Amino acid sequence: MKKEQHKQPTTNTNVTTDQAFDIDTSWGAVLNNEAAIAQTTRDTINATLIVSLALNVMALAYALMLMS
Structure with a gap:
């Protein structure tokens, strides 16, 4: 079974897909x-x-009791 691919973050090209998945998961948390x-x-x-x-x-109730 092929692992689902995740998009690379555009800000850092050194991030692997596993790290990107961890980042997505942590944002979900x-x-x-x-x-x-x-x-x-x-x-x-x-x-x-x-x-x-x-x-x-x-x-x-207390006010009504005092008035009576």
């Missing part, structure tokens, strides 16, 4: 990591909003 960071950020924001909502409900 960077992009996956960015996606994971973005998902973690969304999860953190959602958790923060839920806690904030719970505190607001508690504050409203």
Whole structure:
């Protein structure tokens, strides 16, 4: 089975196809990591909003209790 050929980077003609493949693979890992960071950020924001909502409900209940 023939190994899939990858384009040579134009900036450095000394880079082999194996090295170019490693570079492509590492960029894929960077992009996956960015996606994971973005998902973690969304999860953190959602958790923060839920806690904030719970505190607001508690504050409203306390205010209503004081008014009655």
